[in-house]
Amino acid sequence: MLDTKLDLKKDQIALSFIDNLAGYAVITLDQSGTILDWNKGASDLFGFQKKEMIGKSLSKTSSLEDSKKELHSRIQKAATTGNVTHEWYRGKKDGSVFWAKSIMTKVFDEDDTCYLVEMVVDLSERKRSEEMLELAGEIAKVGGWEFNLVNNTLTWNKETKRIHEVEPDFVPDIVEGINFYKQGESRETIKQVVAQAIDDGTPYDEVLQLVTAKGNLVWVRAKGQAEHRNGTCIRIYGSFQEIYEQQRKEAELAKKSAALEEAQRLAKIGSWEWDTKTGQIQWSDEMYRILDIPENERVDHVNDFYPYVHPEDLEHVQSATAAAVETQIAIPLSYRILTKKGEVKYVNASGTQKFGEDGNPTKMIGTVQDVTEQTQLKNRLDTFWEYSQEMMCFAGMDGYFKKLNPMWQEVLGYSSEELCSKPFIEFVHPDDREATLREAAKLGEGAITVNFINRYQTRSGVYKWLRWSAGSDPYEQMLYATARDITQEIDDAWELKQYAKELEEKNKELEQFTYIASHDLQEPLRTLISMIEIFESQYVDHNSPEAMKVMDYITSSSQRMQGLIKGLLDYSRLGTKSERVKVNCQEIVQDVLDDLAKSINDSRAKIHVGELPIIKGHETELRLLFQNLIGNALKFTREGVVPVVKVHAEKKKDAWKFSVEDNGIGIEEKYYQRIFMIFQRTNSRAKFEGTGIGLAHAKKIVSLHGGEIWVNSNFGAGSEFSFKIPQQ
Template identity: 25%
Template structure:
């Protein structure tokens, strides 16, 4: 042994000195430990024979003549004891005392290699790739899986701008840009879920994580992972959507869901059940006894028996019963349930639903009374009435008709209406009858003559109404036959009834439009604020959002109060008109839609004097400005910042209000006559209903005011409104 190399034995690396024939001259203790060899098994022996690496790249290098001071490195995989091992090696030519040696180091990287392979395989299975950005050179590097997710080729080299542009244009691209900039500035890492658009145009959800590497406080590199979560995310969104729909459906339909664990006698209610029964959750004991206490005494025994029969399997649980709420109100409950059993048929749980059918029961009772009233009215009517079949024969007649025509009921039921119709009037109303049969119209009226049993003509005013069956097809007709002497009186009564009906229907329609239009805006604003509040973490922003939500809620309450005033209007609008401040109304409207305004950040110019009072229905004025503001926000231009200007001035006994925006505008040459029409829309906006301007015009005119419009496409719109000065 050349003692000049003995110092190598203590070096904490696997190092060996070989001569030109690859004979061990010396090696470190780390070498013997790593390969589990004694020094006597190595020194003086050929390396390639000891380790059987004869066919490896390292063997080729060792067998070749190395240039002076040459350094060669590489990696090698070998099989040892049926196990794969990986080594990194380095060979360097060394001259000592004019003798050439080979300096060899071996590093066992098996564990690291296996870990890398595991990470690689895991990444492929989980579809997780990595990326990094060298900030100085702005070089973006993607792993193969990242490229695969983007559906690019493996030799694709993205630029930083291209990497950002893969994110879906709009909120997704804006969000990732904001996160990257924030990370560079503050060092805050990110973990978010966004949509990218692949090279092939496919939209997929990804999870992007990133963080910044800093040197001396300066960002030098951004790196992170990129995971394909498209299937999972879309399944999650679909599940959430279905869950939300189910929750909304049960809430809107007031359907309660309950579960009864039979063995434990435990009854579980959802929130709708507590609302339905009027019971507080903390007062509910969670047993069947708690349910039975709410049942009406007259229905209690039957309810218990039906529950027991359902558990025993004698019958399905499908019943209706009454409950008494804590406030004393009695309501009718419809209950359905299914029983889940074990393999031996023993009952485990019952899952059921409850819903309030009080209105249905009331309707059924009213229908029954209506039928009884119809029969009574039919028999006792002073006007001749009859049920007529499709073949023209009388199915049922009342006493008045028999008296008018001079026949008994038995005689008349044996005839058809054609047999007692004046020959000159036989063709009268035949086309109308055909339309009734086909369902093209519901009724018709005409003057017609019948022949009395004694042979003289009876002049009558005939009304025929179609009656449909459950399929909507015509089953028979209701005929009303009135003598001409009674026609004028009956016609006047009918006109009054129709007038009152139209007024009530119009009032109801107007109110329904106000509710649908105004409350949708308020609810949309509250929903948006609630969503922001749910996502926000900063206390300052939470306080601000809470204040905005409170303001929006107060606005909603005020709107509901005004709508209640609208409902109570039974005569004329003028009776409900009251002096109202323009500025207060406009500022209130802005507060109510503050979330929508903050989202678009328009420039608002409100030049309305506090002392300008108008004589209006407050609910109508709220509705008018809410519609104008939301329309301006909805139909703003994406080419410029939205500007809204509202001014007012007094001209004679009127207050003229001008509402101007720089939005999309309208082609009045094309739509001028239809701008204020019902259900008329002029832009392909998903929320366009064609109701707002129709309601606005009718409300203003109902308050003795006027509205005019000036508009230019892609320039903006100006509304000029004239209100009565208070």
């Protein structure tokens, strides 16, 4: 309780600003209810002058007994609690009464003496307005209601309570309010529209049934709208009206009419009525929308409609109209119109004749539907059907073609009529018929066909290979399919297969020849070298420099020939006997470095090996690959430069990339491809010993693994050989 201390004098209250409040009565009392002060507003409101009221009881301000009792009760309550607000009838000096709102507050002066201050305002006009509104609601049987979402309270006025047949002091909640609606459609509808109003503010106007507290079933019209603040719904309020059968039917009819208009708008269907005797016509709103005619312009006569018909279709429409009048039968029409905006639209029109009680025709009614989008789509599909390079068809599940596009005749030579005249299976190659029937059966069960291949006979008797994609509509008992002539692809694939087979056989023959030739050449070469050694030891004058030079030349040439033959033999054997296994490249490279230890030490080379992976490959061949690349890096070095060799690997999307870098003599770009050919060497490498077969070995080994090898080089500064091995 909050006690307000005011600076009060003994015989007056220092509240001069309250004294001057127009229309408000301010009265100062002691705790017994005796008047101590009385402002001008109190004199104007009650009719008593200040001198008449000082020292009198506050109850003198009312001539009503119940009002006096109420005043006495409030004085006691204010003295106890400190603050009382109340609305009730109060009396005036002339005996009249008014509806008053009173706020009575307990205050203290500087000596802590307690006083009561009452402020009174006349609310009679507001009260009368509320009563008149309530009375109007009772007369019109329109109730009001409000659902406050802030404090979750539902309020009904008197008429709303009467419609629900509840007691005047009945206090509903939202669940009870909803449950008054008849279970089923009405209750579900009110739930949905209230939830929608709360969610996005959509107002509603529904005709529903509810069951009153006394069990009576009544029809009501419930209207509501929501109030949102800062994006949040704070209340829903509206009206509630009991409607009788005719009103209910009218409301339902209005609702159905609105629904019909909305359906016409969505379906782009306008309705019309035509008096065939007078020519007068009536259109629905959608007819005007279809023709883009403004709302302020009306079309009242059939002759006013004809200018909107496309000139090329006008004669046809007029002839059909005349025939309909003469025969009393409306013929469905499809034609084009020109809208008010000059746009061309396609429409479908239909109608029916209406007859009077005497049996004579009175009018025709019908519809016009805007089918522009459908027609344009159909025209595009027809064009696609006509000019498609695919063989497109519709077939029934009875085994007959129903419709085929022109590509069928172009591929097979038969006309559409010929192809549709007998079961399609008769055109299929006898060896493919069983598989074709199985595939058609799957389609009949709802499956989808993709990449099915069979052969169809042409008019000339030869067969074409077709690749099919198809679907079905079991309800319509139809198959929809496209086929493509892949005869040339099949022929090309067969020829390529034959070529590959021949190439493989020739490669095998060549490898066999290389092996045999290199193997058979070794024996006479070894004999020749032996005879040269015998000849040198027995017949050559070792004291003759010229003789020894010739013998050295013969010996080195023979040894080089022996190396070439051995390299050729090794080349032919690559990958012939080994299988792919897991290969630890780190270990293989280390083995290679161990084998090349003397060359590394002699050249003082610096070797850097990164982390290398385990891959699946031919172990012996991979070892030879690294040996050739690292060996070349140690061989082709620059004079006076310490060799530096780097070996590393990098994981790519679907392969491992290996690189061997050096700081040697480098390679000119024009030799990038040539160096991987057998027995090919560059000019800059001619002074170094070798057979020219090492990099050819490398390329064959990489190709054996399905990879590729290449080189990037800075001539005179070093090279980087890289190769990719696909991951297995």
